[in-house]
Amino acid sequence: MNELAGAIVSSVFLGTALGLMALAFTIVYTVSQVFNFAVGQYMILGALLSTAVHFTASPGVNDLIAVVLVAAMGSATYLVALRWPETHGAKPLTLVIITFGVGIIIEQVAIMAWGSYPLSEPPILAGHFLLYGNLVPDQGLLLVAVAAVVVAGLGVAQRRTIVGKQFLALGANRATARYFGLNDLVLVTLAWGLSGAVLALAGTLYLPLTGVSITTDLSYGVGAFAAAVIGGLGNPGGALVGGLIVAFVTNLMGVYVNPNLTDLLTFGLLFVFLVFRPGGLTGNVADLVGPRA
Amino acid sequence: MRMSVPGAPQPVLPRAAGDGPAAARLPGHLRAARTDVAVLAVFAALAVFTALHGSDFATTTAINFGLFTLLVASLQLMLGFANQPSLAQAAVYGVGAYVAIYAEAHAGVPVPVAFLAAAASGALLGLLIALPLSRLREHFLAMGTLALQVILSTAFVHLTGFTGGVNGEAVPDSNLNSVPVLIVIFGCATAAIAGLNHLRLSRRGRQVLAVKADETMAASIGINVRMLRVTVIVVSFAMAAGAGCLFTETAGFVSPDDFTLTASLAVLVAVILGGRSVTWGTLAGAAAYSVLNAESTSLPGLSDLLLGIMLVIVLGYLPEGLTGVAVPAAWRARLHWPAKQRPAKQRPGS
Amino acid sequence: MTGPDALAVSGLCKSFGGVQVLSDFTLTVPAAPDTSVAVLGQNGAGKTTLLNLITRLIPADAGRITVFGQDVLGQPARYLARHGVGRTFQSPRLLLDETCLGNVALGAMSAGRRDGDPAGRAAAALDRVGLAGQAGRIAGTLPFGTRKLVELARALVIGPRLLLLDEPAAGLSAAEEHDLAAVLVALRASGITLLLNEHRMALVTAVARRVVMMDGGVIVFDGDPAQAMASPVVRERYLGAGFAAPADESGPA
Numbered sequence: 001m002n003e004l005a006g007a008i009v010s011s012v013f014l015g016t017a018l019g020l021m022a023l024a025f026t027i028v029y030t031v032s033q034v035f036n037f038a039v040g041q042y043m044i045l046g047a048l049l050s051t052a053v054h055f056t057a058s059p060g061v062n063d064l065i066a067v068v069l070v071a072a073m074g075s076a077t078y079l080v081a082l083r084w085p086e087t088h089g090a091k092p093l094t095l096v097i098i099t100f101g102v103g104i105i106i107e108q109v110a111i112m113a114w115g116s117y118p119l120s121e122p123p124i125l126a127g128h129f130l131l132y133g134n135l136v137p138d139q140g141l142l143l144v145a146v147a148a149v150v151v152a153g154l155g156v157a158q159r160r161t162i163v164g165k166q167f168l169a170l171g172a173n174r175a176t177a178r179y180f181g182l183n184d185l186v187l188v189t190l191a192w193g194l195s196g197a198v199l200a201l202a203g204t205l206y207l208p209l210t211g212v213s214i215t216t217d218l219s220y221g222v223g224a225f226a227a228a229v230i231g232g233l234g235n236p237g238g239a240l241v242g243g244l245i246v247a248f249v250t251n252l253m254g255v256y257v258n259p260n261l262t263d264l265l266t267f268g269l270l271f272v273f274l275v276f277r278p279g280g281l282t283g284n285v286a287d288l289v290g291p292r293a
Numbered sequence: 294m295r296m297s298v299p300g301a302p303q304p305v306l307p308r309a310a311g312d313g314p315a316a317a318r319l320p321g322h323l324r325a326a327r328t329d330v331a332v333l334a335v336f337a338a339l340a341v342f343t344a345l346h347g348s349d350f351a352t353t354t355a356i357n358f359g360l361f362t363l364l365v366a367s368l369q370l371m372l373g374f375a376n377q378p379s380l381a382q383a384a385v386y387g388v389g390a391y392v393a394i395y396a397e398a399h400a401g402v403p404v405p406v407a408f409l410a411a412a413a414s415g416a417l418l419g420l421l422i423a424l425p426l427s428r429l430r431e432h433f434l435a436m437g438t439l440a441l442q443v444i445l446s447t448a449f450v451h452l453t454g455f456t457g458g459v460n461g462e463a464v465p466d467s468n469l470n471s472v473p474v475l476i477v478i479f480g481c482a483t484a485a486i487a488g489l490n491h492l493r494l495s496r497r498g499r500q501v502l503a504v505k506a507d508e509t510m511a512a513s514i515g516i517n518v519r520m521l522r523v524t525v526i527v528v529s530f531a532m533a534a535g536a537g538c539l540f541t542e543t544a545g546f547v548s549p550d551d552f553t554l555t556a557s558l559a560v561l562v563a564v565i566l567g568g569r570s571v572t573w574g575t576l577a578g579a580a581a582y583s584v585l586n587a588e589s590t591s592l593p594g595l596s597d598l599l600l601g602i603m604l605v606i607v608l609g610y611l612p613e614g615l616t617g618v619a620v621p622a623a624w625r626a627r628l629h630w631p632a633k634q635r636p637a638k639q640r641p642g643s
Numbered sequence: 644m645t646g647p648d649a650l651a652v653s654g655l656c657k658s659f660g661g662v663q664v665l666s667d668f669t670l671t672v673p674a675a676p677d678t679s680v681a682v683l684g685q686n687g688a689g690k691t692t693l694l695n696l697i698t699r700l701i702p703a704d705a706g707r708i709t710v711f712g713q714d715v716l717g718q719p720a721r722y723l724a725r726h727g728v729g730r731t732f733q734s735p736r737l738l739l740d741e742t743c744l745g746n747v748a749l750g751a752m753s754a755g756r757r758d759g760d761p762a763g764r765a766a767a768a769l770d771r772v773g774l775a776g777q778a779g780r781i782a783g784t785l786p787f788g789t790r791k792l793v794e795l796a797r798a799l800v801i802g803p804r805l806l807l808l809d810e811p812a813a814g815l816s817a818a819e820e821h822d823l824a825a826v827l828v829a830l831r832a833s834g835i836t837l838l839l840n841e842h843r844m845a846l847v848t849a850v851a852r853r854v855v856m857m858d859g860g861v862i863v864f865d866g867d868p869a870q871a872m873a874s875p876v877v878r879e880r881y882l883g884a885g886f887a888a889p890a891d892e893s894g895p896a
Contacts, residue, residue: 035432085609093431094608097378097561101604104558108598218443225436264447267440274433275425319748319762496752496761503738503749510736513698514797515724515753 003255005132011251012244013140016147017043017206019243021224022231023151024198026239029228030158030171031191034082035096038103039199040221044214045106046070046200047207051121052114059122063204067197074196075189077102083185103221110214123208143205147240150198155236167191171234219263223250226270232280241281245269322491328572329487335576336479344472352475356543357586359478361563362579363536366485368564369575371529374489374498375522376505377431381422381438382560384445385415385530387552389537391455394547408538415534419527427522434526442554449549478539485532489571501525555597559585562603568614577615647712649674649805649836650697655706657692664689665696666860667706672836674711674804679827679837681851683864683871683881688857690840691733694807698723698730710805725755729798730807734814735790739783743769743793746782750797761800768800769793772826788819795826806830808839812846824849844872844882845889856881 021039028036050059050066081098090098123139130136158164166187169177178184203212223246231242249269250262273280336359343355364386371377389411396407422437492498504511504518512518541547559582567578585603589596607614648671655668668689672680684690695701697708699720708715710728723730737746744765751761751768769778772792777785782793791811798806811827812820820843827850831837841847847854847868854871856864864877871877872888 081605081609085612090609090612091376093376093378093435094612096432097435098605098608101601101608104597104601104604108601112598222440264444267444271425271437271440274429278429278433319745499745499749500753503753506738507736509700510732511753512720513700513724513730513732513736514750515721515755515801517719517721 002133006134007252007255008248009131009134009136009140011248013143013206013209014251015227015244015247016144016240017202017243018220018223018227018247019231019240020147020150020198020202021220022227022239022243023154023236024195024202025224025228026234026236027154027167027191027195027198030234031167032086032095032174032188033092033171034099035225036192036195037096037100037221037225038077038106039195039224040217040219041103041106041110041214042070042074042196042199043203043220043224044207044212044217045073045110046203047121047212048110048114048119048214049200050204051119051207051212059208060124063124063201066204067200070200070203071193071197074199075193077196078189078192083188103217107214107217114214116213116215118211118213121204121208121212124205137209139205139208143209146201146205150201151236151240158236163187163190219266222263222270223247223266226266226273229270229278230273230280235280238281320494322494325490325494328490329483332486332490332572332576333483336483340472340476340479343475352472354583356475356478358579358583359475359482360536360540360543361582361586362482362575363478363485363539364533364560365564365567365578365582366482366489366575367529367532367536368560369567369571369578370489370492370532371525372561372564373569373571373574374492374501374505375525377522377526378435378561379438379526379529380435380554380557380561381442381445382533383552383554383556384442384449385418385533386537386540386556387449387547387549388414388418388445389534390541390547390552391449391537392534393538393541395455397541404538404542408535411538412531412535415530415532415537416527418534419530420523422530423523423526427519427526439554442557446549446553449552474543478543481535481539486572486575489575493571497521497524555589555600556586558600558604559589562600562607565607565612566614574614581615646674647709648672649678649711650838651707651709652693652697653707655693655696655708656704657689657696657701658704664692664860665706668693668857668861670855670862672838674836676834677831677852679831679839679851680853680855681847681868682838682840682855682857683842683847683877684840684857685881689860690857691809693857694730694809694840697807698728721753724750724753724801727802727804728807729801729803729805731791731794731798731809731811733809735787735794737782737790737793737797740781742779742781743774743785743796744778746793747797747800751800754801756801764800765796768796771799771830772796773822788815788823791815792823792826799830803835805836805838808837808841810840810842812841812843820846844868844886847871848889 021043024042025036025039028034046066046069049069050062053062055062055065077099081102082095085098086095123137123142125138125142127138128135129138158167166177166182169180170182170184170187174184224243227242227246228239229242230245231238231240246266246269250265253265254262339355339358343351364382367385368379368382371379392414393404393407393411396402396410397404402410418441422434422441426434426437493502500511500516501521503514504516504521508518540551544551563578563582563585564574565578566581567576568574585596585600588599650670650672652668652670655665656663657665664687670693672678682690682693692701696703697710697715699715699718699722703716706716710723710726713726715722738749741749744762747765747768748761751764766775766778769775772795774789774792774796777789777793782790785793791814795808795811808827811823815823824846827837827839827846831850837850839847839850841851851868854864854866854868855862856871856877858880863880864871864874866874872882872886878884878886
């Protein structure tokens with residue numbers, strides 16, 4: 001029972017982190033129909049910037065600095081690597097592979113700067129409480145609370161604010177939105193910055209619970225993608241649900257069966273959904289299926 | 294005033310001046326054969342030069358060039374004909390290699406049979422990926438190839454009974470660096486390029502290219518889009534796996550390090566750098582991959598970073614490859630190359 | 644009644660998001676010689692959606708569509724071209740790097756029949772629309788109106804029994820429209836059933852024997868062209884009160 005409780009708690013935390021990453025993924029996808037395959041690397045970069053570069057003595061302030069830096073990097077990624085190709089006829093899939101390349105660059109630079117040895121990171125909230133014989137870190141609760149606020153906030157912003165609606169308009173039909181006067185350069189750059197901020201938030205809040213190493217980037221990235229698809233692409237609430245599902249399935253499998261198979265399981269889960277339910281739990285199938293032939 | 298003509302289908306408008314009956318023919322395979330001969334000449338010249346040079350280094354380089362041509366051609370088929378990037382060519386190459394070794398070492402079959410077994414295993418992998426994912430957007434098939442690469446890389450390391458694990462597997466009776474093997478490989482490479490060249494003119498090839506250009510239109514004129522997509526992927530993987538078998542005939546030893554994600558990405562970069570011409574683009578791509586491959590063995594640390602940077606630059610800013618930068622438009626028309634696909638400047642979404 | 648209807652649509656429903664475009668739409672076109680139906684309606688009335696549903700480029704929400712007695716809604720998009728239904732698009736979808744002959748021959752190669760000489764059949768189809776001399780020209784170099792004729796030839800090369808044309812006259816000059824009318828009348832006379840979405844009343848008058856008008860997702864008028872132009876419903880909801888019938892030179896043939 002204690003072991004199960006422990007597994008459940010760690011799944012909740014992992015699921016929340018994955019959900020935030022999937023949310024970041026969804027933000028960019030909603031606005032520009034591009035999959036950002038570098039979400040894993042951005043997330044870990046956020047944690048590394050907070051941990052390895054001691055800007056200040058306070059973990060909280062370091063986290064904030066890291067969030068701002070990664071947000072800036074997200075916007076910079078769009079402007080440098082994606083904007084010109086996008087305006088010169090690059091196909092969406094090409095842009096996706098470019099993000100993959102960006103992920104590799106981030107990963108390699110991080111390895112050169114900080115090595116691939118796991119680093120530990122001091123949490124913002126250092127306490128614990130006892131649950132069924134497990135020491136549950138307060139940091140985890142902070143993560144969940146912040147994630148809930150972010151998801152709810154972004155959900156509201158998407159539906160109620162002007163900018164949110166502009167995001168949706170851009171995503172639905174870029175050319176038409178531009179004819180109506182939307183400045184897609186500013187808006188998409190903003191979306192990428194927001195996405196980077198959410199990823200850094202996930203990294204700085206979650207990774208103190210498990211240790212930071214750049215070598216796990218692909219695992220988290222695939223998990224986030226699976227979470228986004230399962231929750232329904234383009235659905236912010238679904239992203240969090242998807243994250244929890246992926247985390248529970250892979251974590252419980254890892255605890256009770258074989259920890260080496262978690263990556264395989266994530267792919268497998270993703271595969272099952274893509275084949276049988278590509279719209280995910282709540283999503284829109286038309287986005288994913290090509291013209292009927 | 295024009296009179297409409299009732300009754301049997303007849304031309305109702307006066308014929309415009311132009312080439313009459315002579316135009317009722319589609320460009321034939323004979324004209325494409327000229328290109329085949331040119332490619333054959335290139336390989337023949339390379340083979341002669343290598344034989345004369347005589348050194349091990351020359352033979353190895355030439356053999357690698359032939360193998361890389363096959364590998365690049367397999368991706369050229371998938372990317373150039375079906376618009377489907379693959380991140381798994383190196384892994385499929387590896388599967389072909391390991392299957393061939395297993396067949397020869399444990400089942401004792403002769404090399405041609407091992408080759409068929411390798412190609413069949415590649416084809417099977419292609420079916421596995423393409424059948425379930427082909428009705429979704431091409432993003433997901435690309436993801437599927439990434440998953441395949443990652444899973445296979447792990448499998449190569451962990452299935453020690455089959456692959457010898459990290460320490461690799463020795464190849465039985467390999468003919469390292471011999472000119473007869475070189476000739477076989479060059480022959481296969483020429484055949485592969487010629488195959489692609491003639492595919493463009495064939496009925497199926499035209500349909501595949503139509504799907505690439507406008508999938509909805511293709512479906513509306515009766516083309517089976519999904520089946521063609523699956524077929525292209527199956528053939529592409531079969532080619533890569535077959536090349537893997539040929540690789541084992543020349544290498545003394547294979548290990549998972551030969552078939553990594555980095556290698557797959559390098560193939561992708563090389564294909565794009567080479568350009569979209571089916572014959573010369575493939576050869577240029579093979580040359581590019583040779584350079585990338587040599588560079589990665591000498592500078593292992595930097596090669597991943599360099600590859601990431603190249604991926605971003607080549608895909609984003611050099612979609613036509615080196616030919617896009619180096620060859621001015623007037624020459625392109627002279628050489629009958631297709632026009633640049635990306636317009637000079639346009640707004641996204643239009 | 645001789646044989647099954649060329650086209651029988653019943654109870655067809657389609658909505659996009661919250662917008663109901665077709666609601667319980669019904670239309671029957673019998674398979675009789677010399678049949679052509681023009682579909683009128685404002686932009687957004689669902690004319691193109693109707694064609695896209697029939698040709699299975701989009702899925703239907705509900706309803707039934709049969710073509711010459713064969714159910715279509717259970718079939719993939721490629722079924723139509725392979726079973727005698729040709730279609731053109733509002734904006735022609737051709738391979739712009741390919742010759743006219745190549746474009747039309749592709750249609751011949753793709754419709755499932757393996758009998759030889761797609762190039763010869765393509766040449767004949769181009770001849771039928773009056774483009775025999777243009778067979779070797781690259782499609783991308785042709786003017787809009789000519790491209791539409793090439794697309795029509797591609798639809799013809801499969802030997803269709805039913806032709807679905809989406810605004811065939813859109814973007815054409817007056818002279819081109821006149822030529823097109825002659826071609827379409829000849830096709831109709833040769834036994835092909837025509838269904839065309841159209842705004843140009845001159846073409847409608849020349850080519851169509853029957854006119855239906857779509858509004859609010861259903862048919863609100865069904866009659867012949869003269870009746871259509873005089874009908875108060877059509878005048879009020881589509882043509883406009885000040886509409887004057889075009890002076891027709893050839894009249895309904």
